[in-house]
Amino acid sequence: MAVVEFQGATFEVDEDGFLQKFEDWTPAWVDFVKESEGIKEITEDHQKVIDFLQDYYKKNGIAPMVRILSKVTGFKLKQIYELFPSGPGKGACKMAGLPKPTGCV
Amino acid sequence: MAKHKTPLLDQLESGPWPSFVSDIKQEAAARAKNEKGVQYQVAVDCPDDLLGVLEMSFTDGETHWKHGGIVGVFGYGGGVIGRYCDQPQMFPGVAHFHTVRVAQPNGKWYSTEFLRSLMDIWDLRGSGLTNLHGATGDIVLLGTSTPQLEEIFWELTHNLNVDLGGSGSNLRTPASCMGMSRCQYACYDAQELCYNLTQEYQDELHRPAFPYKFKFKFDGCPNGCVAAIARSDLGFLGTFKDPIKINQEAVAAYVGGEIAPNAGAHAGRDWGKFDIQKEVVDLCPSKCISYEGGKLIMDHKECVRCMHCINTMPQALRIGDDRGVSIFCGAKAPILDGPQMGSLLVPFVEVNKDDDYQAIKDIVEAVWDWWMEEGKNRERIGETMKRLGFAALAEAAGVPIDARQVQEPRHNPYIFWKAEDVEGGWERDLAEFRKRHQR
Ligand code: HEM
Ligand code: HEM
């Protein structure tokens, strides 16, 4: 597994650039990932999505369904893609430090 | 000179069927030679390493691809299936081996010009290996690296005017039979309807918003050449309401042996002289045909449009003129709760191009609204239908309940009633009851 260093912190990641351990997440991780996910500046809206994903994951042990993400944050899917160009899975979940989405993707 | 020894795979080069091993070796050799001077963007020996890793899997009986993989292009939530080899040092050419799904034209008609242009892109930016086509329908470009994904996407959209296919919890790439393009059985333009709905629902295809995957397939008639009833969450099957058209002269020609039954499909064996009684009349599942005095007679009210008689005597029997489509819902593979074929949801609906297929789109969207709200995480609509009941699906879809929606009525009496349909509702006072019935 690759290890990346950024702003003095180290992160263990897989080939797709997902954090290996949710506990390793720090705000620096978001800064590190944002460019590869096509994001210039982290806005309050980005943060709102990231915060919700993290809360939901801590409480439920899984990532929320897209529908729940939209309902709770109030962002339609279109807006989520405007914030995270590669979408809620590859974009937002990666930045929030959640495990890589699995299944028949 | 091959890069890896492949004694097991080499055995698959013998025999009459086109050998995938010989073909991959041919591509490996062509890349090594590079007669066109291509600036290969992924390892030149990618196909060699694919054979190498496959040989290893043949030897030890285990796959050598790591679990999963999340890659893609900006703007879309699917379309690319990421994949990494679990022996990247031994087979660096396939360390990254992502698959790109490309939207195919319906009926899969191509010009060589299009295919050549596509292969030019893929030779440069991919392994040179493909799958024509994936089971869902997509053109499958088999094996490239992450940095090439946006490059390929740019070239596909800007130079070939073609988009990616679907993957993930969304509308997957729809597919149709070749329909009216060269089949006299087609009851509607399956390619056109498929194309129209694919364009209409591009957002649903590229950005996963569903509880799970969802597929459309379009068969021009009940023969099911694209297997819509087994392989799509919503399957569209052409049919007709009026009588089958009978050409008695052609019937006589079949009986007289001038025309081969089933268009000669059984010519490989001597089945004896065509016997219309045995091969058509007696095999009609509705027993609604008779052949008397040299005339074929049909009671079309009893005909279930199974296609058997038409398939057997295509020159004598034709589909009717009052045509439309039946919609089936819920087909799926076994995981999780068992395999399902589509259940008849809408017996007949018009296929009207003039109003942009509004009647069909209304049903599709009503079904989605319901499933997107009620469907559990990774629950196919067939399973949602089982969990919440067919009646709930039909009600959500705005489809009236109809005897044709069941093969047989239920035999258990666990029947739910809505409170409003029962006189007095559910609010009952036990004390009232006790006035009439002592404890
Ligand atoms: C006039 C008297 C009764 C009537 C009209 C009646 C009617 C019914 C009906 C319609 C069912 C459902 C049948 C089915 O599931 O196919 C049923 C089930 C049952 N009844 Fe009665 N019943 C009567 C008396 C009784 C009595 C006195 C007992 C027991 C002492 C009884 C025990 C049961 C049991 C255990 C079942 C469940 C059977 C099952 O689910 O497989 N019933 N009854
Ligand atoms: C150790 C004792 C018992 C066992 C293991 C047992 C087990 C079961 C099982 C497995 C069912 C089927 C449930 C289903 O359909 O999913 C059932 C149904 C039923 N049992 Fe029992 N049972 C026992 C005792 C009793 C007794 C003592 C009575 C009545 C006095 C009774 C009345 C019924 C009735 C009425 C049903 C039908 C319920 C329905 O289908 O809605 N059982 N039982």
Ligand code: SF4
């Ligand atoms: S499904 Fe029917 S219409 Fe379509 S190609 Fe097959 S036979 Fe022809």
Ligand code: SF4
């Ligand atoms: S289509 Fe099928 S059911 Fe109808 S008349 Fe022909 S064989 Fe009988």
